[in-house]
Amino acid sequence: MHNPSIDGARHVPAEDAPAKVCGELRYATDLTRPGLLHACLVLSPHGHADVLDIDATEVLALEGVVGVYSHANAPDTPYCRYRILPGQPGCIDDEALFARTVRCVGDRVAAVVATTRHAARTAALRLPVRFRLKDVLLDAEAALADGAPPIHPGGNLVHEFAHAATCDGVPAGTGITMQSDVATQMLHHAALEPHTCLADWDAAGRLTIWSPCQSVYGVRTVVADLLQLPYSRVRVIKVPMGGSFGGKQEAILEPITAFLAMRSRRPVQLTLDREQCVRATMVRPAQRSHVRTVTSRDGRLLELEVDTLLAAGGYASSSPDYAEAMAKKVTRLYRIGRYRHAGRVAYTNTPVAGGMRGWGAPDIATCVEIHLDRVARVHAINPLELRRRNLVAALDVDPMSGMSVGDARVGDCLERGAQAFGWANRFATEPGSGRYRRGVGLACGAHKNGMYRPDSPDSSSMTLKMNEDGSLDLNATIHEVGAGSLPTLRGIVARVLDVPVGHVSAGEADSETSPFDFGCFGSRMTYVCGAAAHAVANELLGLLRRRAAALLGAEPSTLVPRNGHLHAPDGRALSYGEVVVRSRMADGSDLIVTHTYRARSNPGSYSVQFAGVEVDTLTGLVRVTDMVCTVDIGRALDRTRVEGQCRGAIQAGIGSALCEEVRLDEAGRPASGGFRSYHIVNAADMPPVTVVLVEHEGDDGPFGAKSVGEIAAVPTTAAVVNAVNHALGTSLSTLPLTPERILEALDAEHHP
């Protein structure tokens, strides 16, 4: 295999960067089609109620209104928005296009289709709907209590599990038992682009969907199954996406937009406003975990048990898999004598929960890392030292998955991060006793590289074609989320074949034309799809060498690819374009290959982060003063992009520690408005972040690269919370750490 090195210091801007910065890139909300109709959803204002009747008569008479749809005139086949493959385990078909019984505020009751956005919205606001209210269950614990009214006919327990694993290397013994309860809150993904979708139904009976989604094949499966269409009649085209963070990974708006287009026999666009995005898409689930450890006197983790209770919201969606994912992270990070993780997932009358960046890894890291700081305090061990004594090392086998953690360098992350942060001195510095107290915190996190497991494959198919001028077209199911998947894959192909990156084109996913791929999640883009691009480029290079060898009368393996030419040892060379043209003219052969790459490993990805905070004990406000973010990246293919991922992850992680929360009133209503009541960290509050990348080779990613986008989001929240607890001497563990919670904790300290 031809495997040259790559220069990560060179930033290759995305092809569409000029269009983005000049407002010329067309996002889904910017698209239009002749005869376009606009849809507006009518969402439930109630947390739990039966829909008695909907009287559309008056609304249908309004100017511009062409249709009103609800459970009364739409299919009520239940489906699972999270599905990618038919028959996929873990998918619960419990949601319909329109609810007969609404199960959360924001549940879909009806949709109005009209000729203008304004007409659709006006009519939706006026549609009379009668409800019969039912008891609302907002808390997972209450939903699972004896006698709790069922939210779905089968009861409120969606899923439960218990997993255990033992690690041989840890000595047995007795030690100190400690327990914590850590609660994380519902989060809004807060992609700046609201949820949106455009669908059209043509005279030939074909549905086309333009969506900023993370899986065109997943959307196709859900929509085609629901509307009973052959898969070949549903074409899903990924369009530029204004951010997702997991919020657009499931088929949320596509089924309903497709249905409305099919019924209207015209193109339909559906765009939510920000308040609707908070209520009617999905949130990161609220969960509460009880963490119990037994640690030896020298701080070794003899036992770690976690009991998780997670609120799925009104529909199951990905919550069962999400909760399961939480159980698969800790043993990739620490050597634990005996690990046990039990979990329960409950229906609640809260916004539908689902995957978010990190997929359970930030949630469990937050629980375990906050707890470990308490353990460190009781043992009087430096929190850094406690981690040092328990972290995995390269080539350890994760007892939970049975897979190697690969060339894991989390230990290097810890040491280099501590040095960059000045941990030793800063941790030893007293927080102060005046109004402002300073503290420092650290946290470790583990995640994965793709979805490969010994019992479950992860693969990606790509086609690479060389043109008569030597330029290349990569046809792959790529979902650019803004992180740079397209330029990354183009760069990999360009490097293998040694052509300028501008000579490699790659479009985005289109279910009609691009080969199957699961989609953009599971931290699989670089490690799996990048490796697929590397493999398909190598296969094409092999073919190119054989063709050129025949033309030159040389041995294929002696031909060296350099700057768009194959060079023979005797000094002769052929340009790629010449090989293509001459092959085609000689015997009609073509330079095109399709390769299915099957992942064969899934090493850990790691990040250790350090935070400094200043807490105002008068107001309860926390200022994060600085952070260090280390990532075991393997190899940074484009350092600028990697740093962007790290800083963006930290922006979200600080928010989840301090201020972000979808807060509900006692009836289950989220606070009104969007960013008016849901605060994300702005430029003025964002601290300086030093990024430290631990680079090495030894895993199967392209040029040694591993994932970054999700792992960088894993330890941030815990690092910030630990810093606040260090500053105040508290054990705060209910998130977010609002000023109210901080003042309450300080009060309790003064008046125990």
Add this chain to the structure above:
Amino acid sequence: MNLEFILNGRAVRLEAAADARLIDLLREPLGLTGTKEGCGEGECGACTVLVDDRPVNACLLLVMHVAGRSVVTIEGLGSAAAPSTLQQRFIDLGAAQCGFCTPGMLMSATALLWRNPHPTRDDVREAIAGNLCRCTGYDAIIEAVLAAARDGVAP
């Protein structure tokens, strides 16, 4: 109402509902879709445009308030074929990830550089405090603005 104003340096005259939002006028009849709507309540800054050189949320401004004034949108700064200095710095330094906040971010930053060609890092942070970004953590954006200021040519 009969509305007259200057849009990206050119006089515009058209019939518009006085209570229409500026963002809707720009995006629909005028086809300037570079101005993005992220929240519709003046909190995210994605729809920032310049009215008489000051950054304003186009989702909150009614069209009657731009009568007789000068409006600059992202399309007025440069084009993909000929980006402005600041836009070029955004490209070079990876300041646009998903790109949805980018037009608004550029408008706020451009207004800053027009009134203060040599801003400090804190000046930049303050100037874009009303523009939310979920991708970048803001650093690349701030660096791009400072780099454009160092370039010393009109943004």
